[in-house]
Amino acid sequence: MNTKKISLIVYALLLVALVAAPFFGAYPVFVMKLMCFALFAAAFNLLLGFTGLLSFGHAAFLGGSAYVAGHAIKVWGLTPELGLIAGTLSGAFLGWIFGVLAIRRQGIYFAMITLALAQMMFFVALQAKFTGGEDGLQGVPRGKLFGLVDLSNDLTMYYVALVIVVAAFLLIVRTIHSPFGQVLKGIKENEPRALSLGYDVSRFKLLAFVISAALSGLAGSLKTLVLGFATLSDVHWTASGQVILMTLVGGLGTLSGPLVGSAVVVLLENKIGELGNLLARITTVDWFNTLGESVTMVTGLIFVICVLAFRKGIMGEIIAFIDRRRAK
Amino acid sequence: MTISLPALLSQLLLGLVNGSFYAILSLGLAVIFGLLNVINFAHGALFMLGAVLTWMAMEYLGVNYWVMLIAAPIVIGIFGVLIERLLLRWIYKLDHLYGLLLTLGLTLLIEGVFRSVYGVSGLPYDAPDALSSSTDLGFMVLPNYRAWVVVASLVICFATWFVIEKTRLGAYLRAGTENPRLVEAFGVNVPLMITLTYAFGCALAAFAGVLAAPVMQVSPLMGQNLIIVVFAVVVIGGMGSIMGAILTGLGLGVIEGFTKVFYPEASSTVVFVIMVIVLLIRPAGLFGKEK
Numbered sequence: 001m002n003t004k005k006i007s008l009i010v011y012a013l014l015l016v017a018l019v020a021a022p023f024f025g026a027y028p029v030f031v032m033k034l035m036c037f038a039l040f041a042a043a044f045n046l047l048l049g050f051t052g053l054l055s056f057g058h059a060a061f062l063g064g065s066a067y068v069a070g071h072a073i074k075v076w077g078l079t080p081e082l083g084l085i086a087g088t089l090s091g092a093f094l095g096w097i098f099g100v101l102a103i104r105r106q107g108i109y110f111a112m113i114t115l116a117l118a119q120m121m122f123f124v125a126l127q128a129k130f131t132g133g134e135d136g137l138q139g140v141p142r143g144k145l146f147g148l149v150d151l152s153n154d155l156t157m158y159y160v161a162l163v164i165v166v167a168a169f170l171l172i173v174r175t176i177h178s179p180f181g182q183v184l185k186g187i188k189e190n191e192p193r194a195l196s197l198g199y200d201v202s203r204f205k206l207l208a209f210v211i212s213a214a215l216s217g218l219a220g221s222l223k224t225l226v227l228g229f230a231t232l233s234d235v236h237w238t239a240s241g242q243v244i245l246m247t248l249v250g251g252l253g254t255l256s257g258p259l260v261g262s263a264v265v266v267l268l269e270n271k272i273g274e275l276g277n278l279l280a281r282i283t284t285v286d287w288f289n290t291l292g293e294s295v296t297m298v299t300g301l302i303f304v305i306c307v308l309a310f311r312k313g314i315m316g317e318i319i320a321f322i323d324r325r326r327a328k
Numbered sequence: 329m330t331i332s333l334p335a336l337l338s339q340l341l342l343g344l345v346n347g348s349f350y351a352i353l354s355l356g357l358a359v360i361f362g363l364l365n366v367i368n369f370a371h372g373a374l375f376m377l378g379a380v381l382t383w384m385a386m387e388y389l390g391v392n393y394w395v396m397l398i399a400a401p402i403v404i405g406i407f408g409v410l411i412e413r414l415l416l417r418w419i420y421k422l423d424h425l426y427g428l429l430l431t432l433g434l435t436l437l438i439e440g441v442f443r444s445v446y447g448v449s450g451l452p453y454d455a456p457d458a459l460s461s462s463t464d465l466g467f468m469v470l471p472n473y474r475a476w477v478v479v480a481s482l483v484i485c486f487a488t489w490f491v492i493e494k495t496r497l498g499a500y501l502r503a504g505t506e507n508p509r510l511v512e513a514f515g516v517n518v519p520l521m522i523t524l525t526y527a528f529g530c531a532l533a534a535f536a537g538v539l540a541a542p543v544m545q546v547s548p549l550m551g552q553n554l555i556i557v558v559f560a561v562v563v564i565g566g567m568g569s570i571m572g573a574i575l576t577g578l579g580l581g582v583i584e585g586f587t588k589v590f591y592p593e594a595s596s597t598v599v600f601v602i603m604v605i606v607l608l609i610r611p612a613g614l615f616g617k618e619k
Binding site for chain 1: 361367415418419422424425426427428429430432433434435436437438439440441443444552553556557559560562563593596597600601603604607608611612
């Protein structure tokens, strides 16, 4: 059996598991939140893993679109699908602006520029009237999809969200395997060479950036629709750091990595308090009980370990392991 | 809109104070990047450590400001040696972005530790007695401490500039930035130079932190917003020139101060807006060279 078949089977199993999850006691809203972050990380990975551009500003697309979609649905009274489209388009537009500016500089400057632009967006979100400042944008109704399907039911919302996320993921897969995706890979491996072959490298980078930003915007809009609110934490730079961590933990430049990475990071952040209590009971060190309040500390530690010793990430290591086995 | 001269001048001074921090921090970032090819995201956390150590020394040991002005940079410098020897050393051969990610992780780790102990609210720290009063200059009242911050920062910045641009030691450093292998072939201990450079950059950040303790709220998060502004400063100035980093830092601080007077809503975004303009007009930065 070749690797392609194995991975197809694994994806099919994952899909079946997601379809069945609500019937086995999984809390739909939590799984939906997980799916939003998985989409966010997959969109981010399109840029970092497949084009080699480190954006440190993806929070702006996630959070910015979350506000736009929320505002469009709540204040303008748009239907959910139009709200999601509005959010996605605003992500694309913002991505275009960021991209045009950041692509003017190479390497590490690219990361710093995107970070600074995203921080600017954070202050805009903090001060603008329509975002609700520190309180965030609250009470966004889910409404009726196409005016027909009532999304206020968690289960209905769940399957709609699942369809959207799967479709977006397939789009990413398609992009990566397209000739366009191959050029992106070429740019990542050797930019001067891609340039000398006659590819307009800046345009390819910009397009990749816009696609990634648009899909991050979709993730943010969907999150608002699911949870009914958009907050400052989604525009804060730590959200940009978080998506880097998800991609890194899961495996840079692998299709499945961001899915695994986002699940690991979100679960860790939600369950770390319980984990701390457990450790405190086992080791009788009281300090572990406070672990729930020190998520950033643990996140930082994982970052350091990943960069020093685990750069391939979970899926990267698994794929490398399978390849080694097959080589024997 | 009428703005009184004293108000304008006091914002100018406040701008210079912030600009001094930008200058010292971007200077450190530039020196470290030049030799290590690492963008030290932890610079903000080290700045915070400088301030928190100063507060801790007063709170727990009764050690005063002046001692800490020397001691904190030394302690953080040693901490920098440890970071470089134990962590950064392993990633020099990798893509630049791993340096950023590693130091980002370190930042979250350091801030997380202090957050779990001190929370996020500000810890009060008084200016030393000798500088706590103000001087009436006639046209404005000059708070002595703020004046001291600006003067001390300028002295440190220009001393650094002098060492790097005008001394033999600085010549080694500049040569190492250009071509480390060649410098090593001439018998200079480049790995040691790298360690000391990183330690020096960290010590600079800590020095700025000590200076900041009485004027900013001392808190575990005080470094993280600052470091992002400093990144924008570095993008605006370009990392090629020491003097460029100093001037850009001070200049942006002043512009930010004036923005507070004329259009306060934009004061937190003005530096980023300037970054956008500079990127459009002069992508390599004001003092940068296009490679």
